[in-house]
Amino acid sequence: MVLVSISTAPPAAKLTRLVVLVFAITAGSSAGCLYYLQPLLHEVAGELSISTATAALVVSAAQVGYLAGLALLVPLGDFLERRRMVPVLLAASVAALIFSAAAPNLPVLLLSVFATGVTASAAQVVVPWASALAHPDRRGEIVGTVMSGLLLGILLSRVLAGAVAQLGGWRAVLVVAAGIQLVMSVSVYLLAPATGQAARVPGASGERYLEVLASIVTLIRVHPVLRHRMVLGFLAMACFSGVWTAIAFLLSGAHGAPYEFSEFAIGLFGFAGVAGALGAPVVGRLADRGRLRAVTTLVWIVVLISWALLAWGGHNLFALVAALLVFDFGIQGIQLSNQSAVYALDPAARSRLTTAYMVTYFLGGVAGSVTAGSAYQAGGWSLVCELGSAATILGLALWALFARGAHASRPAPQPA
Known part of the structure; x- marks a missing residue:
């Protein structure tokens, strides 16, 4: 199979507000497919007669599929026409979600949600697509807007899941999700601009x-910044996935937790993180102004503070809501600061840079969901918070080390 590269820089005028909105919704609806069942794990566990730790594997299977899509499909975004590639992935997502809704047992469900995860990688084709179309002076802001859509999709997928599950059960949630993906497939094809005419790019043509x-x-080997941000992304996503996996058990009252909410009420907690997602463009604008290092430090500190609130939230509802808002803002800030640094490395390789970064990022997600399920069963919410705090302290220490090394490696200014 020979791939011919296409231009990555069509006229910026094609990136209208409507197109940015379509990109944001597409990223959100695709990423949301990984998490529709996360607040319903207690219900899934009950219907399939499995433990809470085993139920957490449903989320992990979707994330492993997402990893496969990131590794094998997203790199093609540097070479194929994204306007055709993304609608095809979204249409395949429709089929995978329908199969998941009809799954009669756990093995079939794991296989079908794995396929759903593969097709959900459309979200990470859209993000570098938006970055390629954006004017350099607004790239951080636009990527931040699309990433806000992505995180809102993850958070609001839980709200939608809770509402629909209250009426029709967890299987109905997946049918509704399939309908959303079908609408977005048509929307992207009709409204998004073509990437551009085929053109030969040095080092890429004919690969x-x-x-x-x-x-x-090769990109990982030659770019230390990429390696650093991959490590930081792994730790951040492990924290994020761990919290939102374990919180489904906490809020359902599993293992003696003080809360006993319905599926709909559990889903509503996704709103607590919406304000955090809406803060992403602010982080992007600060990155555009050359304040990326300060922003990265700040958002890691925010996440560290949020763990104290999360631990308090194990027995105080108001603290839990506030903690989720602060926590999601910090995690989204880490993600956006990482992507701003990564996308600046090589404009012609943004899809491949996305693959390198996001594969590691979602490996952290798999590690976080698996660890959180086992940790909650072994020690409850407090153990989950202790592990998350340790991971955040490690991330902050590593960032200090990476930033110091980058500063030391800069050449000293020479006198005129």
């Missing part, structure tokens, strides 16, 4: 598929 994948390893 074969395996060579494209191998070039990702």
